[in-house]
Each structure stands twice: as structure tokens, then as C-alpha cells.
Amino acid sequence: MMAVEQSLRSLLTEGAQAGTFGPGSKLPTERALVEQLSAPRSAIRRALEVLERDGLVIRHVGRGTFLTEAVLQPVEGAPANTSPAEIMQVRLLLEPQVATLAARVATQADLDRITECLDAGGSSEDFDGFESWDARLHRAIAQAVHNGLLMNMFDVLNTARALPVWGTLKRRTSTPELRRCYHGEHTAIVDALRDRDSAGSGEAMRIHLENVSDNLLGRH
Known part of the structure; x- marks a missing residue:
């Protein structure tokens, strides 16, 4: 399950950095994530529960799962004088x-x-x-x-x-x-x-x- 969670985190972080996802963006359905990550539906659901606990997503019954602003936390860059x-x-x-x-x-x-x-x-x-x-x-x-x-x-x-x-x-x-x-x-x-x-x-x-x-x- 940990591998599924990390795959999902990477998918969301990369999408946020590329501009595909942003705060409030709706995630793909569980079925779509099952196909995209080649993982069982139960593992996808558990990974989403962990991400919700960590504040990266919020789930609304009947509406779907949405990204929060936490997914866009910036990574500090390298020094400008790096050779x-x-x-x-x-x-x-x-x-x-x-x-x-x-x-x-x-x-x-x-x-x-x-x-x-x-x-x-x-x-x-x-x-x-x-x-x-x-x-x-x-x-x-x-x-x-x-x-x-x-x-x-x-x-x-x-x-x-x-x-x-x-x-x-x-x-x-x-x-x-x-x-x-x-x-x-x-x-x-x-x-x-x-x-x-x-x-x-x-x-x-x-x-x-x-x-x-x-x-x-x-x-x-």
C-alpha cells in the first residue's frame, strides 16, 4: 500500500507543479486511478484516506475528491551560484x-x-x-x-x-x-x-x- 500512496503523492505533486492540478481541482475517479496506477481499488481508497489525513486532499460524499493548497508547498531551490x-x-x-x-x-x-x-x-x-x-x-x-x-x-x-x-x-x-x-x-x-x-x-x-x-x- 505504501507504494500506491507514494505513487499517488507523486502524481498529484507533479500535476500541481506542471499546472495540471491546483487547489480545488477534482481528482480522477477511483476507477481512473486504479487504471492509471495499476493498483487495487482497496489500495487506492486507503491511500486517499492517508492523503486526506495529511491534509493534501478533501473528500466530499457524492461530489468527489479535491486537492488542497498543501500540495503546492514549494521546494527550496538550489543556490543561484551553483556551478x-x-x-x-x-x-x-x-x-x-x-x-x-x-x-x-x-x-x-x-x-x-x-x-x-x-x-x-x-x-x-x-x-x-x-x-x-x-x-x-x-x-x-x-x-x-x-x-x-x-x-x-x-x-x-x-x-x-x-x-x-x-x-x-x-x-x-x-x-x-x-x-x-x-x-x-x-x-x-x-x-x-x-x-x-x-x-x-x-x-x-x-x-x-x-x-x-x-x-x-x-x-x-
Whole structure:
């Protein structure tokens, strides 16, 4: 049940951050959530009870379940002077371990979402499209761990990736050939995740991030 609760929390938080949900928004029906999260109806109901207890949702008999303002609590961002080297240090410390754990606990719905991000990134022919799906892919892998504290940490990291210095460096070093290389590395990560290969997932993520670091920072 805990995994269902965390999946539902992630769904609501991501929707709130993306603007899909807001305070007062009506949640999908229980039946829709059962299909979306691939979970039993009893687990969905119990997860909704926990979210209501925590003040994230409010339920009205005969009307449905609605979000409260608590779901929009902001995550404090990274310092404005965070350097690309610092970003890559943290990514290399965090993301290989995240991939290792995701291979063990990801649901089929998680793996499907990860694969969708991979395929969309591979189909992107320009820098902006690829970078958008790159960020979504890495976030989807983190979401597959179903840990709210981890997602807060990951979202702080993502605020650092949104800093101008990071974007400028990425754009300056990006080429179609390099994007194809990164897509191949992403594919290796996702293949290992789908095979439930924990060690292989972590190693594929480490190799990918070390390559990104070398290309961005010129270090070997």
C-alpha cells in the first residue's frame, strides 16, 4: 500500500507543479486511478484516506475528491551560484543509486512512463526538445522509487539544472551526434531497468553521467 500512496503523492505533486492540478481541482475517479496506477481499488481508497489525513486532499460524499493548497508547498531551490561542476558531482552521487533502487521497486506503470520519455527524446531532432525529454526521463526514473523525500531532493537538483549557466553550457556543447550518443546511453539505462537489473541500471547511469560530465567540463 505504501507504494500506491507514494505513487499517488507523486502524481498529484507533479500535476500541481506542471499546472495540471491546483487547489480545488477534482481528482480522477477511483476507477481512473486504479487504471492509471495499476493498483487495487482497496489500495487506492486507503491511500486517499492517508492523503486526506495529511491534509493534501478533501473528500466530499457524492461530489468527489479535491486537492488542497498543501500540495503546492514549494521546494527550496538550489543556490543561484551553483556551478555545473557542483551539479554533476551531486548527480553522480545520487542518480546511479536511484537507478539501482528503481530497478527493484518500479511498477509497470513507472517503466511505461520511463519508456515513453526515452522514445520521445529519441524522436526529438532539436536541442530544446531533447533536453526537455532528457530531464523528464531522469525525473521519471527518480519517481519510480516512490520516495517523497528523494523527490524533494531531486527537484532541488532540477532547479540547479534550470540555472542559466547550466543551460548555456549544455547548448554550447550539444551536437546531433552527441544527442544520439546520449540517447544510446539512456536506452542502456532503460533496458537494464526493464530487466530489473539493479547493478546494471546503476552502472549504466554512472557511465552516462560520467560521459555527460566529460563533455560538459572537459574532465577525464
